[in-house]
Structure formats: C-alpha cells, structure tokens
Amino acid sequence: MKRSKKERQSLLTEQIAENPFVTDEQLAAEFNVSVQTIRLDRMELAIPELRERIKDVAAKKYDEVKSLPLDEVIGEIIDIELDNRAISIFDVGEEHVFQRNGIARGHHLFAQANSLAVAVIDDELALTVKSNVAFVKPVRAGNRVVTKAVVKGKNPDKNRTFIEVTSSVENEIVFKGEFEMYRMKGEETT
C-alpha cells in the first residue's frame, strides 16, 4: 500500500514509459488497485491506452525506416562551396560514446569527416582512396563537433583530390585528417 495516488501515479508513469506494452489489468494487479483506478490515473496523466501506445512506438519505428537514408551523411552540412570547402556539425549523443567512459567512438568522427570529404567533391560521386587521421582529443556526449573540409590539391590525371579535414569542439581541435579522394564521372568504375 503505497502512499496513494501521487506516488502510484509517478510509478505508473515510469512503468509505462519503460514498458508501454503493459495493460491496465496488469498494472491494477501490480498496484493492488482496481482497473478503474488505473484508468482514472491514466486519464489524469493523459497517458493513452495500450493500443495507442503501441501504435506510437510502431509509427516511430516506421518513420525511422523512412528516414534511414538520411543516415547516409553523418553530420549536418551547414555550409558548402563545391570543390573548395565545406562545414558540417554533428551532435554527439549517448549512442555514439563508449558506455564505460563516455568518450566518443573514433569511427563516428571519422564518418563525419569522410562524409564531408565526399560531399565537398560531389562530382557524381567520390570515393575515399586513402586517409590519414589523428584523434587529438577525446570527444564526449553532448559535444557539438564542427568539422571543416578544405580542398588542398588535385591530380587531374589520376582523378584524385586531396582534402584536409579538421574537427573541433568549442574551438579546440579534436580530430585532424587528410583524405585522398577518387572522383568518378561515369558509372561502374569497378
């Protein structure tokens, strides 16, 4: 017998958030109250019924699927001058860091840099041939990484472009890299 209502309602909110698949009946049993009480609680807390909750979860998943292609570019490009330079930002979230110490996994920074190197060329399509990168300082969840890519040189004979990329968090450099890109015009240059 919990200190009624307030406590129960906050527990209830938690529980449902944690597991939206629970029915009123199950909740009633768990809190030792009637189903009606649970319903009243849900009303007051504006928590939708089971089916609506499930539908919401499913719909979200569906939106994700639809927007998955967005994942093709890591980071949001905020400025670009084709064949010259480009800037993107990337907000590091909990999902990008090691659980153990909160430091961002290197490949996310690499992905942002690589995506930007590809984007700045965009000659139909560019592929990374080589790259040389340094992870200068650890990046953490919550950090906003600003990445700049600058075209440094070209070798038109071999269809190569050299790009320098630097990423920083609050004006401190966290990542540096050089990318050698191959630019292809026609399709299928296996």
Next chain:
Amino acid sequence: MKRSKKERQSLLTEQIAENPFVTDEQLAAEFNVSVQTIRLDRMELAIPELRERIKDVAAKKYDEVKSLPLDEVIGEIIDIELDNRAISIFDVGEEHVFQRNGIARGHHLFAQANSLAVAVIDDELALTVKSNVAFVKPVRAGNRVVTKAVVKGKNPDKNRTFIEVTSSVENEIVFKGEFEMYRMKGEETT
C-alpha cells in the same frame, strides 16, 4: 477486377508489408471485395491481424533499443586472441552503400576496422590515436567483409599499441589500415 485471388493475394502481401497499419476494411474497399474475403486471404497467407502486426513492429523497435549497445561494435567478432589478433565479419547491406552506384561508404569499413582494433586490446578501454587507411577496392552490398586485426608492436611507456588491419571480400583485399591505439587503465584520462 483483378485476376482474382492469386494476384490479389500477392498484392495484399505486398501492401501489408509496405504499410502494416492498414485495416481489413480498408483493404476490402481497395480490392473491391468483402471484408471476409480479406480475412480468408490473411488466413491462407498466415498474415496476422492489424494489432498483432503493429505490436510486432513496436516490439522490434523495442528490441532494437535494448540491443543498441550491440551497435557499439560494427561487425561480428568471430575469433579473438586478446592482445594478439582478432577477426570479424560484416555483411554489407543496402543501407551501407551509396544509392547511386552501390559502393559501400568508406566509413563503414573504417568503423569495422576501428571496432576490431579496439576489441583486440580491450584493456579496460582503448582509444584510437592515429590511423592510416587505404580503401583498396570498392565493396558492394551483399559482400561479406572479413577483417583481421594483428597487433604489431607496443610502446608501453606511452601506452601505445600498433595494430594492422586488413579487410577482404572473397580473399581479395579491399581495405588496409594501421591503427595507433592508446590504452587506458584507470577511468577519466581526460
């Protein structure tokens, strides 16, 4: 009036796969048949009812959330000898390639290599300091990338480990890289 049944059933399967949120009634209207017919079709095709479908989608999303930490490692590690060598495989899917030409984005290969380099050390935690990589041959959707990481040397004073990584598809090298890793024992080595 479609060439009944077979055609309708295959269309129906498609439709539901594409949009699981559709009710029997809507389908009946669309195919100009009765709701019962749709039900019979679903029976025959073993397609569950709307609510079950939605629940499945939601449950999948939920499983994903729970297993998201798995995403922390790109590729599946199939063999590992700590501090010595490790092998992982990674199946390239449509979601990893450029839509335009079907070639895998470099950062996915890098991610696999980087993850493996981290895993082979696993001294509480390893961070990538520098890396030098080459994308030797394009990789395509459907390819299975086998990646090997080998510890090449150490510099215990500076807590460094050098790792060589090679990835291949059907015994052809597609990616090579050298990784310089920093190994940390204690927490918080800001």
Next chain:
DNA sequence: TTGATATTAGTACCAAGTGCTAATACTAAT
C-alpha cells in the same frame, strides 16, 4: 459529522478482429 477526495463497481458501447456456419456465385469439366 460533514465534505471533499479517492476508489470501486457496473453498464453500454467501440474497434478490429477470430471462429464458425450457411448461403450464394463462379467456373470448369463432363
């Protein structure tokens, strides 16, 4: 003891079905 708030109970109703039976309709073959 009175009032207010909280809880429980009970009824009618809904959506989107399942499960079942029975009646038609359509088609193909003899």
Next chain:
DNA sequence: ATTAGTATTAGCACTTGGTACTAATATCAA
C-alpha cells in the same frame, strides 16, 4: 445443362482492451 468444386459473401456470437458515464462506497481531514 448439370454438377462438382472453389471462391466469395453474409451473419452471428465472442474476444481484448479499452472509452464514457453513472452510482455507490471508502477514506481522510477539519
């Protein structure tokens, strides 16, 4: 044309997990 066999439609009872609403109790505090 008749008959068999499949396909389609109709109708009814029942199920889950609810909503909406009314009415009866409990509980607690002043």
